[in-house]
Amino acid sequence: xxxxxxxxxxxxxxxxxxxxxxxxxxxxxxxxxxxxxxxxxxxxxxxxxxxxxxxxxxxxxxxxxxxxxxxxxxxxxxxxxxxxxxxxxxxxxxxxxxxxxxxxxxxxxxxxxxxxxxxxxxxxxxxxxxxxxxxxxxxxxxxxxxxxxxxxxxxxx
Amino acid sequence: xxxxxxxxxxxxxxxxxxxxxxxxxxxxxxxxxxxxxxxxxxxxxxxxxxxxxxxxxxxxxxxxxxxxxxxxx
Numbered sequence: 001x002x003x004x005x006x007x008x009x010x011x012x013x014x015x016x017x018x019x020x021x022x023x024x025x026x027x028x029x030x031x032x033x034x035x036x037x038x039x040x041x042x043x044x045x046x047x048x049x050x051x052x053x054x055x056x057x058x059x060x061x062x063x064x065x066x067x068x069x070x071x072x073x074x075x076x077x078x079x080x081x082x083x084x085x086x087x088x089x090x091x092x093x094x095x096x097x098x099x100x101x102x103x104x105x106x107x108x109x110x111x112x113x114x115x116x117x118x119x120x121x122x123x124x125x126x127x128x129x130x131x132x133x134x135x136x137x138x139x140x141x142x143x144x145x146x147x148x149x150x151x152x153x154x155x156x157x
Numbered sequence: 158x159x160x161x162x163x164x165x166x167x168x169x170x171x172x173x174x175x176x177x178x179x180x181x182x183x184x185x186x187x188x189x190x191x192x193x194x195x196x197x198x199x200x201x202x203x204x205x206x207x208x209x210x211x212x213x214x215x216x217x218x219x220x221x222x223x224x225x226x227x228x229x230x
Contacts, residue, residue, distance in 0.1 A: 090184035091200050092191060156187075 021054035
């Protein structure tokens with residue numbers, strides 16, 4: 001539970017880097033789809049810098065989180081897939097985690113509603129922010145991370 | 158109703174640190190601290206482990222207390 005703040009900020013950095021990395025990927029998919037629809041030769045231009053930075057920094061942070069998780073979890077699968085924020089060393093920590101997960105689940109529908117409303121603005125923003133759907137999609141994991149962290153912080157302070 | 162306990166007093170009497178008691182009953186130090194402050198109600202199993210450690214019956218360590226109306230507000 002002590003390291004949750006560090007894990008939260010690291011996860012947030014990885015998530016924001018992922019948003020940045022997915023923007024050119026989305027542009028790549030758009031250009032590819034245009035090329036297929038129009039026929040003829042396909043010419044795609046994307047910047048790979050965000051993706052490279054995501055893999056380097058995100059990879060480093062993921063290795064750090066994996067090593068942190070390895071200490072807590074015995075199995076390889078749980079070390080790989082159990083979120084670093086989870087700390088269930090005893091019954092109290094299990095209860096805190098369970099309550100935080102409940103909060104996250106409860107927040108899912110309101111956040112989804114906000115995402116749907118935000119998607120309504122897409123037709124107006126398509127020319128200014130073509131990658132707008134990527135930003136909206138990432139709201140869900142960012143909100144879940146934050147709700148989880150705030151819930152644990154509230155219970156342990 | 159509030160669950161009161163004498164864990165802190167008994168721990169001092171037995172010269173146990175929170176860390177040592179936590180290790181003995183298989184929880185983290187923070188959990189013992191939370192139990193002592195009354196912030197966390199331990200499970201029956203943990204309460205029994207604590208009773209076993211101090212060699213006392215449950216009612217000598219844990220008891221229920223009516224909460225005052227003032228405290229509730």
